[in-house]
Amino acid sequence: GDSVTQMEGPVTLSEEAFLTINCTYTATGYPSLFWYVQYPGEGLQLLLKATKADDKGSNKGFEATYRKETTSFHLEKGSVQVSDSAVYFCALSERNFGNEKLTFGTGTRLTIIP
Amino acid sequence: NAGVTQTPKFQVLKTGQSMTLQCAQDMNHEYMSWYRQDPGMGLRLIHYSVGAGITDQGEVPNGYNVSRSTTEDFPLRLLSAAPSQTSVYFCASSSLSGYEAFFGQGTRLTVV
Numbered sequence: 001g002d003s004v005t006q007m008e009g010p011v012t013l014s015e016e017a018f019l020t021i022n023c024t025y026t027a028t029g030y031p032s033l034f035w036y037v038q039y040p041g042e043g044l045q046l047l048l049k050a051t052k053a054d055d056k057g058s059n060k061g062f063e064a065t066y067r068k069e070t071t072s073f074h075l076e077k078g079s080v081q082v083s084d085s086a087v088y089f090c091a092l093s094e095r096n097f098g099n100e101k102l103t104f105g106t107g108t109r110l111t112i113i114p
Numbered sequence: 115n116a117g118v119t120q121t122p123k124f125q126v127l128k129t130g131q132s133m134t135l136q137c138a139q140d141m142n143h144e145y146m147s148w149y150r151q152d153p154g155m156g157l158r159l160i161h162y163s164v165g166a167g168i169t170d171q172g173e174v175p176n177g178y179n180v181s182r183s184t185t186e187d188f189p190l191r192l193l194s195a196a197p198s199q200t201s202v203y204f205c206a207s208s209s210l211s212g213y214e215a216f217f218g219q220g221t222r223l224t225v226v
Contacts, residue, residue: 006156032213043118043204043217044157051213089156100145100164100208101172102215104156 002027006090006105013080013112021075021108023064023090031092033057033066033073034102038087047075047088082112116140120205120218127195127225135190135221137205144210146188147172148180150201151220157204163188195225 007022025031032051036044048057053068062077073090090105121136139146147162149172159172163182177199179191188207192199202222208215 004156034213041219043219044206044215045217046214049213100147100162100206100215101159102147102149102157102206104149104158106154106156 002031002092002094002103004090004092004103004105007108009087009107010109010111013110015082015112015114016079017112019075019077019080019084019110021088021090021110023073023075023105025071025073025090025092027071027092027094029094030068031094033064034091034093035062035064035073035075036089036091036104038089038107040086044089080110080112082114085110085112118205118207118216118218120203120221122221123219124222125224127192127223129195129197129225131195132191132193133195135192135203135205135223137188137190137218138186139188139205139207139216140186141207141209141216142185143207143216144185145208146182147206147208147215148178148188148190149204149206150174151204152201160190160203192223195223197225199223200225 003026035047037047048059050057050066056065087107091102118139148160149157161180163169205218206215
C-alpha cells in the first residue's frame with residue numbers, strides 16, 4: 001500500500017536559518033503530493049501541493065519539488081521565522097481531485113528560536 | 115465562513131461508554147473523512163464518505179461507525195470506548211473538483 005516516510009523531529013532552528021524537511025513516498029500509481037501544516041491547537045492547513053513529476057509547489061516562502069526518480073518531496077525554506085513554528089506533515093493522494101483518502105507521514109515538529 | 119466544525123473539542127469517557135463526535139461542513143463538499151492523530155504515527159484514516167448515503171472503511175475502522183445522511187454532516191460513533199481510542203480526532207472535507215482537504219480543529223478524546 002501507499003506510505004509516506006518523513007524526517008523525524010523535533011527540529012529546532014534559529015530564526016533566518018535554512019530549513020529542509022525530508023519526505024519520501026511509496027505509491028503504486030502517480031500520486032499527488034502535499035505538505036500540510038498544523039499550528040498549535042488548530043487543525044491541518046494545506047501549505048503547498050504538486051500533482052505531477054517535476055512540479056514545484058510553493059507558498060509563504062516554502063517550496064517542494066515532486067521528484068519521481070527519487071520518490072521524494074522535500075520541504076525547504078530559505079529563511080525561517082518564529083511564526084513558522086508548527087508541525088509539518090507530508091501526505092499523498094492517489095487521485096488529483098477529491099482527496100478523501102490522504103496518506104500522511106508521521107509529522108515533523110519545527111521550533112524556531114529568536 | 116465556518117468551514118469544518120467539530121464538536122466537542124474535548125471529551126473524557128469511561129471504558130465501555132458510547133459517544134458521537136459531530137462534524138459539519140458548510141462548503142457543500144462531496145467528500146468527508148475522519149482521521150485519528152496519535153504521537154509518532156501521523157494521521158490515519160478511519161472512515162470516509164464520497165457522498166450522502168455512501169461510506170467506506172479506511173485504515174483503522176475497528177470500533178467506529180459512521181453514517182452520512184446529509185451532505186453537510188458526518189458523525190463518528192464510538193459504540194464501546196476503549197483506552198486504545200484515546201486520540202485526537204480530525205474531520206476533513208474536500209470537493210470533487212479540488213485538491214485541498216479542509217480540516218476541523220479536532221476533538222481530543224481521552225478514554226479512562
